[in-house]
Amino acid sequence: QVQLVESGGGLVQAGGSLRLSCAPSGRTLSTYFMGWFRQAPGKEREFVGDIDWSGSSTDYADSVKGRFTISRDSSKNTVSLQMNSLKPEDTAIYYCAGSLNRNRLRNGASNYWGQGTQVTVSS
Numbered sequence: 001q002v003q004l005v006e007s008g009g010g011l012v013q014a015g016g017s018l019r020l021s022c023a024p025s026g027r028t029l030s031t032y033f034m035g036w037f038r039q040a041p042g043k044e045r046e047f048v049g050d051i052d053w054s055g056s057s058t059d060y061a062d063s064v065k066g067r068f069t070i071s072r073d074s075s076k077n078t079v080s081l082q083m084n085s086l087k088p089e090d091t092a093i094y095y096c097a098g099s100l101n102r103n104r105l106r107n108g109a110s111n112y113w114g115q116g117t118q119v120t121v122s123s
Helices: 101-104
Strands: 005-006 008-013 018-025 033-039 046-051 059-060 068-073 078-083 092-099 117-123
Touching: 008 078, 018 033, 018 092, 018 117, 033 068, 033 101, 046 068, 046 078, 059 068, 068 117, 092 101
Parallel strands: 008 117
Antiparallel strands: 005 018, 018 078, 033 046, 033 092, 046 059, 068 078, 092 117
16 A cells, blocks of 8 residues: 655745655655645645656646746655745645546546645745
8 A cells, every 4th residue: 555655844934945755655656647735724625736757747736836846756756845935825734646647636536645744834
């Protein structure tokens, strides 16, 4: 059974940066599309961005485009989310997800999910 484990969340001031990491345990997901989602209190979970298996194709929600960057390190079997110029509205629990199908990933129907990591941005 594959589990995704996120790390790197925390408290940061507005304008600051954080880097989240996601690593699968149990097997490699090197051929999977990997993505990040977030859920703020009282709101629905939303798509943040994703990356293809090769790392050459990424896509982002408009709300984070230009500020967030997703990358993957095949040698370490990890996927990262670099978040710059953070805003208070970025405060949420961030989840990592993986799927063989990119549409299923973006629609929130991934095969695998992490437990989430809290990101809090203070004003």
